[in-house]
Amino acid sequence: MTRFESAKEMYQNIGVDVDAALKKLNNVKISMHCWQGDDVAGFENGSSLDGGIAATGNYLGKARNSAELMADLDKAFSLIPGKHKVNLHASYAITDEKVDRDKLEPKHFKAWVDYAKDRGLGLDFNPTLFSHPKAANGLTLSSPDKKIRQFWIDHCKASRKIAEYFGKELRTTTLNNIWIPDGYKNAPADRLSPRKRLKESLDEIFTQKVDAKYIADCVESKVFGIGFESYTVGSSEFYMNYAAKNNIMCLMDTGHYHPTEVVSDKISALLLFSEKLALHISHPVRWDSDHVLVLNDELKEIGKEIVRSDALDRVFIGLDFFDASINRIAAWVVGMRNMQKALLEALLAPNAKLAQLQETENFTELMALQEELKTYPMGDIWDYFCKMNNVPEKQNWLIDVKNYEKNVLSKRTEQTI
Numbered sequence: 001m002t003r004f005e006s007a008k009e010m011y012q013n014i015g016v017d018v019d020a021a022l023k024k025l026n027n028v029k030i031s032m033h034c035w036q037g038d039d040v041a042g043f044e045n046g047s048s049l050d051g052g053i054a055a056t057g058n059y060l061g062k063a064r065n066s067a068e069l070m071a072d073l074d075k076a077f078s079l080i081p082g083k084h085k086v087n088l089h090a091s092y093a094i095t096d097e098k099v100d101r102d103k104l105e106p107k108h109f110k111a112w113v114d115y116a117k118d119r120g121l122g123l124d125f126n127p128t129l130f131s132h133p134k135a136a137n138g139l140t141l142s143s144p145d146k147k148i149r150q151f152w153i154d155h156c157k158a159s160r161k162i163a164e165y166f167g168k169e170l171r172t173t174t175l176n177n178i179w180i181p182d183g184y185k186n187a188p189a190d191r192l193s194p195r196k197r198l199k200e201s202l203d204e205i206f207t208q209k210v211d212a213k214y215i216a217d218c219v220e221s222k223v224f225g226i227g228f229e230s231y232t233v234g235s236s237e238f239y240m241n242y243a244a245k246n247n248i249m250c251l252m253d254t255g256h257y258h259p260t261e262v263v264s265d266k267i268s269a270l271l272l273f274s275e276k277l278a279l280h281i282s283h284p285v286r287w288d289s290d291h292v293l294v295l296n297d298e299l300k301e302i303g304k305e306i307v308r309s310d311a312l313d314r315v316f317i318g319l320d321f322f323d324a325s326i327n328r329i330a331a332w333v334v335g336m337r338n339m340q341k342a343l344l345e346a347l348l349a350p351n352a353k354l355a356q357l358q359e360t361e362n363f364t365e366l367m368a369l370q371e372e373l374k375t376y377p378m379g380d381i382w383d384y385f386c387k388m389n390n391v392p393e394k395q396n397w398l399i400d401v402k403n404y405e406k407n408v409l410s411k412r413t414e415q416t417i
């Protein structure tokens, strides 16, 4: 009997259908963010990273152009089970033209569509409202300056067209996520006016007609950013209400809440009121530090919440971290595989039985079973899942990453080509 067969039998004995779990996991597309590959630099060669976010570390081999970023993404995907999506920011346009963000068009992202088509991947999109001279003071859609607001409104409209184009070309629904850094370092005198302006800007953006078959809009809230500690215009309450009233989605980033607040607890609450929701799964350490996902309790809890709400097709799962202190391809691989492991663990739980124990107030058995499940042989099922997808099992993927670092990454110098 193989380790997989013996593990499968153990799960079967508690009523879990392992084959069905593996099938479900194989269908989950996770959106892998391109910006881990180059520390959120983008291809514009202009402003350095701002907007209250920061990538720290100086590990060798960061991608310096689209060819390198695509090659690095390929390397990472070759070590991750299944077919997924790439999440792009507007600052990653591939063009020889000097085009400002308000004038971006689908053609500036054609190379990404070709890339995705060739590999059977999907694409998601984000307008980039930071690292730009017109966002230098951190005010964009809520700026008191009408011209600045208009520039960013036009950028968001351009981005929605690009997202729609991705969806059409790739026959998927592309997520288009608006996040803005807007806020103040010190206590504001007027909290209402910036929020009113943000609301009006969003209203104008969403007057633009796009085909809902191909694009799903969402808005990402935040609690604070570096340099914007006292006030964030696009807060959680703001966007939850905006999204509900305008029939668009909320995007919850796991790093965008107070330290003891957890996104896992918010998923069921949102799913009761909206058809779909989006997530940026990150790993905040003391603040929105954007560390690589580790398989911690909160990640497992998020997996459980999605699975137990039977919402694998209602939640857009995307990753959002940028760690420059370790090999960037390893960062992607660890994060993606951990997200999948969290979902697998949830799929391998006797969820109906656990729910019934809760409903019948049998809390002793519920606790006993939940605790025993923690030492069930999930790893053997995971190894089988890797094998079935022709990717290395256990830490064997690291051999590939080390070779790639030796042969490719270490040859890259600091300057952009």
Ligand SMILES: C[C@H](O)[C@H](O)[C@@H](O)C(=O)CO
Residues within 6 Å of the ligand: 035, 040, 053, 126, 179, 220, 222, 253, 280, 288, 320
């Ligand atoms: C690159 C950023 O992480 C991203 O646009 C945004 O999603 C964010 O989380 C800012 O903190």
Ligand SMILES: [Mn+2]
Residues within 6 Å of the ligand: 179, 220, 253, 280, 320
């Ligand atoms: Mn995010």
